[in-house]
Amino acid sequence: MRPIIGITSYVVPATWGVWHDLPTALIPNDYVAAVEQAGGRAVIIPPDDRDPDVLRVLDGLLLAGGPDVEPARYGAAPEPLTESRPERDAGEFLLVQRALATDLPILGVCRGMQVLAVAAGGSLHQHLPDVLGHERHRPAPGVYGEQEARFQPGSMIAKLMGDDVAIHCYHHQGVAEAGTLTVTGYTEDGLAEAIEDQDRRFVLGVQWHPEVIRDHRLFGALVEAAG
Numbered sequence: 001m002r003p004i005i006g007i008t009s010y011v012v013p014a015t016w017g018v019w020h021d022l023p024t025a026l027i028p029n030d031y032v033a034a035v036e037q038a039g040g041r042a043v044i045i046p047p048d049d050r051d052p053d054v055l056r057v058l059d060g061l062l063l064a065g066g067p068d069v070e071p072a073r074y075g076a077a078p079e080p081l082t083e084s085r086p087e088r089d090a091g092e093f094l095l096v097q098r099a100l101a102t103d104l105p106i107l108g109v110c111r112g113m114q115v116l117a118v119a120a121g122g123s124l125h126q127h128l129p130d131v132l133g134h135e136r137h138r139p140a141p142g143v144y145g146e147q148e149a150r151f152q153p154g155s156m157i158a159k160l161m162g163d164d165v166a167i168h169c170y171h172h173q174g175v176a177e178a179g180t181l182t183v184t185g186y187t188e189d190g191l192a193e194a195i196e197d198q199d200r201r202f203v204l205g206v207q208w209h210p211e212v213i214r215d216h217r218l219f220g221a222l223v224e225a226a227g
């Protein structure tokens with residue numbers, strides 16, 4: 001049987017056919033396709049689910065992208081451009097805490113990496129242009145930034161991706177402190193691009209979006225760790 005990978009989902013007002021602004025449980029299909037093509041069985045976790053018992057039927061957890069983490073979770077007041085959704089945080093942080101406690105393999109993408117960092121006691125930069133002085137990580141609405149990430153030799157991410165990789169990113173926040181996790185990849189401006197827990201089976205967060213360019217190496221590693 002293929003390893004079962006749970007993917008976090010979220011509620012958004014969606015419009016299709018004659019329906020407008022219908023609250024909809026959603027996940028971009030790129031995540032589903034990436035897990036399936038990597039040999040896993042993708043299962044979508046209901047949005048805002050506060051019962052981490054769902055993890056009992058999962059072999060691995062994929063934390064997908066999405067809105068900002070509520071700054072109170074890392075002891076900060078919200079800045080003007082921070083847009084959080086506390087209902088989603090509540091469910092996902094419970095999932096992550098339980099998954100870490102049971103050593104379930106976890107891959108976090110974009111927001112998912114930020115959730116991992118905050119769950120590990122870290123903190124976020126709330127608006128990167130204020131910190132870095134440029135908008136290369138999210139150049140314009142709907143436009144992915146293209147950059148290069150470099151990885152720490154010997155790290156899990158380096159073993160999976162090589163010493164460096166061209167990345168597609170779309171985010172206005174970033175990891176400032178990774179808590180108990182280790183930062184193992186950076187872009188040339190010094191921003192954390194990969195974090196990992198070197199004491200667990202497989203806990204990896206990446207700030208970029210491998211799923212949008214059909215780079216399935218990380219999803220394959222998640223599936224393998226879950227198998």
Ligand SMILES: NCCCC(=O)O
Nearest residue numbers: 067068111171172173
């Ligand atoms: N903060 C949520 C993930 C995406 C972003 O940083 O814009």
